[in-house]
Amino acid sequence: MKTPTRRDELLGESLRALHVHTDRMFGWLLLVQWGLTIVLALYLSPLAWAGRVSSINVHVQIAIFLGAAINALPLALIRLRPGWWLTRHSIAVTQMLWSAMLIHMTGGRIETHFHVFGSLAFLAFYRDWRVIPTATLVVAADHLFRGFYWPESVYGIANPEWWRFLEHAWWVAFEDVVLLLGCRRSVREMVISADREAALERTKDNVEQQVQVRTEELDANVRRYRALVENSNAIPWEYDAVRGVVAYIAPQAGRLLGCADEGELRAGFLGRFVHPGDRERVRDRIRLAPVTAAREKGEQFDYRATTVDGRTLELRTILSPFHEGEPLRGITLDMTQQKKLESELLQAQKLESVGRLAAGVAHEINTPVQFVNDSIHFLRDGTKDLMGLVDTFRAAMRSVLDGAPAADVAVTTSEAEASADLPYLAEHLPKAIDRSLEGLDRVATIVRSMKEFAHPDAKEMAPADLNRAIQSTLTIARNEYKYVADVQTDLGELPLILCHLGDINQAVLNLIVNAAHAIGSVVEGTEARGRIVVRTRREGEFALISIADTGGGIPEAIRERIFEPFFTTKEVGKGTGQGLAIARSIIVEKHGGKLTFETEMGVGTTFTVHLPLAPVGVASPQGVAA
Amino acid sequence: MGASGPERGTAGSKAALTAGVIVWAAVVAGGLKLVADYKTTAGAARPAPARWPRESRLEPASGRETLVIFVHPKCACTRASLTELNIIINASAARARTIVVFLRPVGVEGGWERTDTWDYAATIPGATRFVDDGGVEAQRFGADTSGHVVLYDAGENLQFSGGITGSRGHAGDNVGRRIVLARLEARPADEDRHPVYGCPFADPSPGASGAERGPR
Secondary structure, three states, X not given: OOOOOHHXXXXXXXXXXXXXXXXXXXXXXXXXXXXXXXXXHHHHOOEEEEOOEEEEOHHHHHXXXXXXXHHHHHHHHHHHOOOOHHHHHHHHHHHHHHHHHHHHHOOOOHHHHHHHHHHHHHHHHHOOOOHHHHHHHHHHHHHHHHHHXXXXXXXXXXXXXXXXXXXXXXXHHHHHHHHHXXXXXXXXXXXXXXXXHHHHHHHXXXXXXXXXXXXXHHHHHHHHHXXXXXXXXXXXEEEEOOOOEEEEEOOXXXXXXXXXXHHHHHHHHHHHHEOHHHHHXXXXXXXXXXXXXXXXXXXXXXXXXXXXXXXXXXXXEEEOOOOOOOOEEEEEEEOHHHHHHHHHHHHXXXXXXXXXXXXXXXXXXXHHHHHHHHHHHXXXXXXXXXXXXXXXXXXXXXXXXXXXXXXXXXXXXXHHHHHXXXXXXXXXHHHHHHHHHHHHHHHHHHXXXXXXXXXXXXXXXXXXXXXXXHHXXXXXOHHHHOOOEEEEEEEOOOOOEEEOHHHHHHHHHHHHHHHXXXXXXXXXXXXXXXXXXXXXXXXXXXXXXXXXXXXXXXXXXXXXXXOOOOOOOOOOOOOOOOHHHHHXXXXXXXXXXXXXXXXXXXXXXXXXXXXXXXXXXXXXXXXXXX | OOOOOOOOOOXXXXXXXXXXXXXXXXXXXXXXXXXXXXXXXXXXXXXOOOEOOOOOOOOOOOOOOEEEEEEOOOOOOHHHHHHHHHHHHXXXXXXXXXXXXXXXXXXXXXXXXXXHHHHHHHOOOOEEEEEEEOOHHHHHOXXXXXXXXXXXXXXXXXXXXXXXXXXXXXXXXXXHHHHHHHHHOOXXXXXXXXXXXXXXXXXXXXXXXXXXXXXX
């Protein structure tokens, strides 16, 4: 036996649904026909009369009881076995019986014969050609039988021609042929439709399988990315700029801040966890990002946050470019450890600088100390001579009192005076004192500069005299440049700058040392000396510090890399490659300023620091070559 | 496709179904047979007088045929009989005097006979309506069933007595109509008798069943 295909199954299902549906339609039609017959009987002939006496007309009884009997079988089958082949055949028979009844009741009116044609057309709804012959057989039998025994009831005339039933049969057969062809065509279309549906199902199955595979892949990807995102230290988040709320923040934010409630975290991130001192600034940055320059390129800014247990964290937020209709996105990094390391590195570099400068500083101190020492020795000897002269004068005075001749005493004291060289002492002793004081002052200046330079910064910025700081830095760095260059300062008038002064000192020192090294590499082995020009001036809301050298300039090939950590062209032991990287970090990231340079090979390089007079602590641009 | 539908039943249910179908067919066939019998059972009829009775209050036409139909005004079959009468009148070239006699039994109130058939009779060309109090005229002409027609020629001789419908309440071609038309046109007819189908004029006999109360 052939295994039914999916097409066969679908066709079977469609036909069965069609048969059940048509059965039910016929069920209603049978009931309606029955009801109408009763109504007509009640309307046309409700009563039968015998003289003065009336009774229910037999027509009414026929309509009720015979109608019920005729409908009984098909209605029972429609109820119990909808869609069954016998059900529709019983309906075909019954429907034709109703036709016969109606034709009979109307005295064989030709118009009533249309009920036969209508019923056959209705039966064609089954698309089962077999019901058409069944119905036709009933019609034919009825016409043949009644045409023979009671022709008026079927043809409307008393003595029709013998072939009259053939005429009626012909028209029924004609419709039968049309309906049978229609049924065949309809079923063929259903087969095609089932074919298409089966193909569609196969396609759908394939698509669903693919969707399932893709969904699983997607789920795996989502899980992977979620694991990556939620287990990294970076905290991705989304900010709904329209509603002004944090729409999503990765759960590691909760771990970082000690807040397990995601809702509270989202609602309170800006309001509660960002440090009060930075809150307004951070809120403005995020709120205004879609309408500021950050919209195109994104930006980053640092701020502090406070954990639930009161610890202060250093955070950095990096905003992605904003796309209209989408939330603002960004990531937040915990920079606490890095900042601490940076601070330690800075301090280490500072100490390294101090250590490296120590020899030069010692030398700088040694020179004044030596001539202070010489002067003090001269003072000691001069003082001894003076005290000897004083003793001579005291002895002369006692001799005069004792009556010694004044002339003798005068000779003695004159000789003593000449021996002590009093005029020389009178002239040089004050100078020796002055030289000592000057030397001590120079030592004090160097020591103060060192102290200022090496003094660790406070956490908060403080107003500082930038020119004085530069002078101090030049002082302690003197030994680095004095053999190769002269320093020229042109320090303009500057207001007090709010900054981390120790860090600024470090940055300036690094630039001066670099300038000295650059010049050194040019003048080495020659008698020539270079020049370092340090200028300061105010330009708008910035204080500018420029340090120009007459070194060899920065080659084109390395200009992009000079701010990279550990990048150096110096020989081993002379530089660690941290100087410019740290200077950039201090100026740009810590103070929100700019560090640029201009260079020309064979002419020299000028580094320019732009420090904001009122820094906002935000940094986005890199140090760049002009 | 013949096997489509619900699952096949057990042998028992098949037998029950077969029995059900047979019983149904028998009931329906029996019912149809009863209907046919009812429709074709003729009412009672006595021979009509061969000559126009002199004592009748109905007046025969002078020098032409007189066609009289006796009807029960409330009988459902009366309209079919009047329809056939109308067809006959219209189809006949002869100008017979036509009288439609409506039964008014004894003891009923006045206007009892004024029904839709009374109105319809007025539309039949040349027809005269006559109220037959107590059914005296019907008795006189031997008419016991509604739809009974008598035709007398110009010499007041009986030409036809019987019905002009093919069965109860059925208008349409029938032998009675053909006989009357033939007689009116002085043509020979194949038959000369046709039963009357309609309601009886007499009240039912006490104790008679519904079926027995029918035509007598």
